[in-house]
Amino acid sequence: MSPAESIPPCDLLSIGAAARASGVKVPTIRFYEEAGLLPPLPRTDGNRRLYDTAQVQRLAFIRHARELGFDLDAIRALLQLQGHPDQSCAEVDAIARARLTEVRRRIAALKALEAELDLMVRACDHGRIGDCRVIETLADHTHCRFHTETDERPAPPPHAPQTRPPQATPKRRAPR
Amino acid sequence: MSPAESIPPCDLLSIGAAARASGVKVPTIRFYEEAGLLPPLPRTDGNRRLYDTAQVQRLAFIRHARELGFDLDAIRALLQLQGHPDQSCAEVDAIARARLTEVRRRIAALKALEAELDLMVRACDHGRIGDCRVIETLADHTHCRFHTETDERPAPPPHAPQTRPPQATPKRRAPR
DNA sequence: CTAAATCCTCTAGTGACTAGAGGAGCAAGC
DNA sequence: GCTTGCTCCTCTAGTCACTAGAGGATTTAG
Structure with a gap:
């Protein structure tokens, strides 16, 4: 051909x-x-x-x-740096280290979360909601001994498509 | 008065x-x-x-x-259940347990991340970008021994306001 | 030639808020 | 009564990193 x-x-x-x-x-x-x-x-x-x-x-x-x-800003920077092989990799290192620090911070926060949730769940004696420790703990913040900032968010994974039912938004509006 | x-x-x-x-x-x-x-x-x-x-x-x-x-759906459910003190707290328990499982999953994923980032950062000998292990690892996925799904996302914390500079969006468009 | 697959652009939606515009209510001081 | 300043109201739009889908063009296979 x-x-x-x-x-x-x-x-x-x-x-x-x-x-x-x-x-x-x-x-x-x-x-x-x-x-x-x-x-x-x-x-x-x-x-x-x-x-x-x-x-x-x-x-x-x-x-x-x-x-x-x-995040995309960091990736933009990394790609830019990748294009200059003769520069020092100090910046690359800094970006990666910042990310590592952030990941460690989040692990620590999630562990505190885990501990509190675990306590809550263990304390539940599977009886009436009126006596439920889970509800009680949620209602009264002073019950809990862990006070971390979590910045936790149930996020959709970028590589697990996660089929979700198409739910109708129930957003009620005040009638006027 | x-x-x-x-x-x-x-x-x-x-x-x-x-x-x-x-x-x-x-x-x-x-x-x-x-x-x-x-x-x-x-x-x-x-x-x-x-x-x-x-x-x-x-x-x-x-x-x-x-x-x-x-998430708000779970909270809606918990609030609803809270209003019925005589019901069994099985559902409350299930919601809390599901959350705990999710948190543990995310901790595991983040630990894998941490390990890979740590390896990357340690391998960097602070020389030229051309020899940088961080860049190299990112470029070649086969270098890395950790293959977890992370669903990780750098998220703004709900209780740490986190001042962010008001950046102009640089969205370029294809000229036509 | 037609049908199917792939591609194009564009808009809008996700979650859990946050920021700001533009206007109205309200208490205190003059 | 009037002004000042604070709080409140509604509404829109922005955040991040995509994802879904409409509506149409192009390409490829049969």
Whole structure:
């Protein structure tokens, strides 16, 4: 079909192929581009994005960094630094250390949480709600000996899709 | 001023006073009301909300539950159950246990994260970015021995206001 | 040629708030 | 009565990192 001198663009992938190769979902790739984590991409005549190996690696980098909980600002900085191999890696180190500190802080907070929840649950004698220690503990903050700030949030995992039933929002409004 | 038979509404608080008493911020109280965590509230002639001791206690309950990371759906359920003291507390127990399980899951995930970040940071010899293990580890997922799902997210704490500089969104758009 | 798959852009939704605009009520001091 | 300053009201929009879906264009396979 094609002679040897033709250059097949065999390393240029569509967004779907790039998604499969990098493990980042298609809409997320577009979102990252919009957020400035990817450089402006070449397009086909039909306006479709094209990804080379470098972009796919960049996406994998982003994905791994996200799995480690770096936020997009930090990832932007890391990507920028990655482009300057001769600079000192002090900044890289600082970003990673900051993240590590944050993770340790959160572990400590969650352990305090765990302890309090565990106490609560253990104290429950499975009787009437009126006597329930769980409710009582929640109602009266002074019962609890742990006073940590938690910044805890039940968050959807970035890599576990977690099917959720489409619940109707019951937002009541005051009638007027 | 007022004779003994007049009934001063001394236990009816304004939203600001309720906020100070419960530790929940004013806009958050209004948000909770809109979200259906508080019953419809009486108002003054001037349309201002009035809170009695029961409502303040309810707010403190919500606050403590939020500090323990219960989401608003769980809190709605707990508040509902709290209103039926003669029922079995099995459901309360289940909600608290589910939360405990989730917290433990997140602690485990964060510990795996911590280990990987720690390895990364330790491996960095503070030289050139080109040789930086942190960047390298991020770029190549196969380097890492920890493969946990993290559902981790750098989240703003509900009780630590965390002043953030008002950054301009740099959202670039493709020129066309 | 058609049908299916993939792609495009754009808008809106998630959770649990937070920030701010623009206006109204209310108590104290003059 | 009037002003000042505080608190309150409603409403909209923003946060973060996506996700879902509409409505249409393009590409590929049969």
